[in-house]
């Protein structure tokens with residue numbers, strides 16, 4: 001087949017992901033779809049995958065993606081006539097420890113709330129399902145009947161056949177050697193078969209995706225690691241319907257393969273591969289056997305399956321697969337180049353995810369927006385520094401093992417740290433801060449007292465930092481606390497049209513006098529959130545936009561792509577120019593008054609005001625605003641002055657009960673006050689009405705804003721989905737997020753965030769509840785609410801309001 005000179009969309013890569021995108025684009029009615037594969041279909045990573053399809057993921061939307069894969073794979077053979085090897089054999093996951101069992105129980109509860117059948121079973125019941133397994137050292141197990149297995153190369157062929165039937169062209173032995181970009185958008189590709197004009201490129205190049213992206217200045221942070229399994233000769237008692245077995249404490253998975261066993265796993269510290277480049281012509285190839293590295297898996301497999309001792313190994317498979325810095329795949333339109341899409345970095349879950357991810361990406365391309373909240377997978381969660389080879393090489397070695405880590409709340413990765421540090425870092429370190437990482441920043445989570453090591457000890461119960469964070473929380477409510485919030489993303493929009501650009505993008509009115517801070521949503525045309533942030537008017541023609549640390553790339557991208565052609569407005573990321581010191585608590589005014597001559601009283605400095613003040617020799621911007629629900633100021637301090645301002649506050653605050661406080665305290669404080677967080681309570685699936693943030697929407701402002709029409713259409717409807725707050729009645733219960741919410745015994749939603757509220761003395765949670773009959777005060781009052789925490793139902797008091805109201809100085813619980 002001669003290569004065409006143009007196509008509506010060009011997909012690079014004929015693995016399971018690229019073919020799935022082609023299949024789904026053609027299902028959506030796109031005919032002029034061209035897929036280019038440098039070798040043969042499935043020749044990269046796909047052909048040697050083990051073929052396990054497990055459905056449970058950490059968010060409802062990612063779980064939905066895989067749920068769809070299962071649905072697709074079960075009928076693809078009938079649809080295309082190409083065998084797929086799909087078998088719904090179920091899966092058994094076992095726990096060797098009590099902590100693992102807690103995780104399995106929590107997973108089962110979450111799975112059930114997402115509509116996936118999952119049963120907590122005893123070890124004896126597990127043995128009945130998997131007779132070859134040794135069980136005397138097990139605590140219990142979970143059985144998911146809908147999980148299955150498939151033949152990855154056959155699924156790829158079936159998707160390809162389906163795509164071709166829908167009119168797509170799939171060409172093998174054609175390599176994409178470059179991407180032509182014009183005016184910031186895709187214009188065509190260079191290939192070994194000549195140039196092809198196209199306006200849409202989809203990079204599904206697997207472990208090659210990073211290099212392909214780099215050619216066009218697109219950062220795609222992924223790196224290959226070696227992944228190994230063995231396959232044995234037939235073993236007595238192994239039949240095709242044997243479930244998939246996962247023993248995560250032993251780092252292993254096992255599946256039936258031609259009546260023998262395929263056993264592989266996730267090495268706790270894996271071997272990166274292909275850092276410099278992937279060898280030319282790497283097609284249907286494997287890597288060298290490495291029995292030494294495989295030893296930990298083999299030893300654990302022998303514990304679980306004693307019959308392996310005498311089994312003959314037929315194949316040792318070592319293949320490369322790409323992993324990302326956070327173990328989630330990468331999907332979506334790259335912020336650097338318009339209409340450059342990516343579907344790559346599947347972290348050893350590409351067979352399970354390809355059906356759903358391929359469909360989501362195809363829908364994203366057709367509609368030019370994501371079909372649902374896919375923030376965890378969204379390419380804009382990264383910044384260019386994440387694609388640094390040295391960082392990736394170090395990080396992915398750890399990420400492989402994360403698969404089978406116990407998913408303790410707040411678990412931090414230990415590799416690839418210290419990428420970005422606040423100017424206060426050394427001071428906070430000296431104060432015994434325990435740091436966590438967000439968007440590359442090291443941030444103090446909590447401070448250890450003398451004699452306590454500032455390191456987390458993980459568990460599903462109260463972790464070791466609980467009492468120290470509680471003290472920071474109390475200091476904020478009762479005295480004054482200092483937070484280092486330097487990691488905030490900060491953007492400056494400047495120019496004669498800055499106001500009109502922001503008025504169009506923001507749901508709140510930002511045409512305010514100089515020196516005002518406005519909390520606002522940015523919405524899309526459907527009236528759902530693209531971000532929530534604060535906008536400070538610095539001058540008639542300049543605004544400071546402050547947003548969450550993780551939202552830097554995403555929000556800058558959203559604003560840039562909505563700058564009208566010819567607009568006199570320039571957006572600059574000024575994150576690294578400013579430290580942010582939060583001074584929060586009832587004595588914050590007293591503390592600031594000791595270090596500054598500025599007038600800080602309510603009249604001179606009301607809530608929402610922002611002014612330059614002097615602290616010592618530094619000029620800082622003080623904004624009266626809070627995320628903890630107390631009197632307080634955020635101080636925007638030039639990086640060079642940050643240490644001296646911090647020291648001044650330190651000296652002046654000693655007798656005021658001043659304390660350093662970290663992000664865990666901020667979390668418990670904001671939860672009591674029901675302040676929403678991006679990615680949890682605020683996503684592209686939610687409107688301000690549903691999120692209870694209508695107060696920050698100005699439908700009546702003179703300039704119409706993006707999303708206004710959609711909001712107007714919804715305004716007078718009885719909402720069928722709303723964010724509720726919960727205070728748990730049992731003061732020992734501890735939810736961490738994702739728990740199912742029940743009303744009168746029926747699942748009606750799941751928890752978006754949770755924390756222990758130290759002022760309330762109970763855990764607090766937020767979560768969306770859905771009911772087709774509508775949700776109002778009466779609905780909330782009339783219901784009996786519970787959270788399902790790993791199978792235990794805990795009664796909770798639900799409300800549409802924040803559980804803690806500092807102005808009324810009372811607790812609603």
Ligand SMILES: Cc1cc2nc3c(=O)[nH]c(=O)nc-3n(C[C@H](O)[C@H](O)[C@H](O)COP(=O)(O)OP(=O)(O)OC[C@H]3O[C@@H](n4cnc5c(N)ncnc54)[C@H](O)[C@@H]3O)c2cc1C
Nearest residue numbers: 013015017038044045046049050051052176206350351352
């Ligand atoms: C040993 C092993 C076991 C695994 N087991 C499982 C499992 O049980 N379950 C599961 O869900 N996942 C599993 N995986 C992961 C799964 O195989 C991958 O996530 C999935 O195959 C990735 O598919 P892909 O399409 O992104 O990449 P690939 O299959 O690598 O496809 C990318 C394609 O792009 C082509 N390409 C690259 N550059 C260019 C270019 N410039 N021009 C044209 N073409 C180009 C390549 O030739 C390649 O064919 C396993 C992986 C390994 C290594």
